[in-house]
Amino acid sequence: MSNNVVICLFASSGYDRVGQGIAGAARVLAGQLGGALNAVIVGAPDEAMVSAVAAVADTVTFLDQPELADYQPELYLAALQQACKQLDPAAVLLGSDTASLELTARLAARLGGTPMSDGTALTVTEGAIRVTRSAYGGKAEAVFELKKSPAVVWLRARGFEPAEPTGGAASVERTIVELPELVPTRITDRHVEETEGISLEEAQVVVGGGRGIGGAGAFGQLKQLAEVMNAAVGASRAACDEGWVPPSAQIGQTGKKIAPELYLAIAISGAAQHVLGISDAKAVCAINNDPDAQIFRHSHFGIVEDYRKVIPPLIERLRDLTS
């Protein structure tokens, strides 16, 4: 085993903020281990991506066979397994996209290592890699020591500082891997949900609604408010389970983890699982008719009122104040 750290990137995502975060985490970890940073890109990356990754990594390997053009679980797993085996790393880092979530455990099993998920910090103690992550639905924080090498970890990548350029340019190599001809699963349709306006992950202001909103129609009011605030609209799991908003709008432990400058929680009780998704928000405020609602324990300011009475005058006032 080497002391190197491999990062797994997907050409279809480009070198986005998630990729930058993975690379940043990997550079720090590689420094602690005394190893190099090897980037593996699956799919056919464009030149901009290759040069951006080559500026921060020590080596770049890309796997651009036509079968790997689009994500298919079994093919990408086979490809990453071979690429990682060749590099024989101490750690393999992935991001927080669907593919990374899907592949981490199986890749770890095939490399004889330990999988771990949703890492928010990585440290090395007496040669062993430790991963910090939340536990018990956000009520606790745990540090796991990974006993088998390599550590295969997907990270809450946006929370890590992007990697600094090395000043040099990494060697870039194209590798051919053996892929199975028949695969038992195939993604046949990728449905992209229309998001009106700004995405949850990119938005500086986010408005979230919970079970207390009471219906799909009432989310329309939140959208009007969001428009005035130049905000994206999200929801708690309860509101998604009711079918009022699509699952892709879910904020929380098993939904999106967001980091806006301001989060406005409306008719959200504030269960730990939801709060976990907003723990990186700079400021939190809430509208709730229950003064004892948990959400106020995480809010910098709040208003105790029925949201239905608050939203129409709030829209008017914000229009005046921000115009």
Next chain:
Amino acid sequence: MRILVCMKQILDPDVPARDFRIDGRRNEAERASANLVANIFCENALETALQLRDASGGSVTALSFGTEEAEDVLRKALAMTADEAALVIRSDGPAPDALTVAKVLAAAARKLCDFDVVMVGRESGDWGVGQTGGLLAEELGLPMVALVDGAELADGGLTLRRQTGYGFDVVEAQAPVLVTITNCEGNVPRIPKTRDVMKAHRKPLTTWSVDELGVAADGKIAEVVELTVPEKHVTCEFVEGDSLDEKVDAFARRIADVMGALG
């Protein structure tokens, strides 16, 4: 379709944060007066399995690896109309790691029968590590599709709908396959009917010990070395006013301040 659903019993995740304590010796949550419940994503998995069986025929087997108390989860699964259940009993010691759980579940699955579909929850409401499904797929040598929220029979296999960050994927899968299940509007667990609760006590529930399955314990792949409750120092300032308008005005001004700073 013969469907296996793996289910985990956990400490009630809805225990409010103010009642949450850590057992420092065992590095896990204190049981205290909290209830043990079925992990919600396991119940979403069971619901998805039951709907698939009801639409296309076959059988649903619920399997758990837990303490004796985990029988409650399986009895409830039977009451939700699972056809049979099996429990691998472990002692009340520290929780086993994900690979041990996967090995035990794989050994039990092989003992039960050849399943066409194995369904597991995407993660548990306690540790939430979410790696058991993938490790189990590798133990059983099965392909895997993660974050599925709906399954229908298609020729020779299944058409799966899975959630993604951008919306959803449609995935065609040949059986046998393992899927991890996430929640959606369509798989909210059903409430058992009283008649089915009575019937559940007469349905077959097999139990094994870990030894009986012959699973070799070869050390943990991961260990919790620290568990803490993060300190939060947020004090909420409630806006005040004699009328609703005054309160809304104060609230709007606070919001506008933050937004103004964003430029």
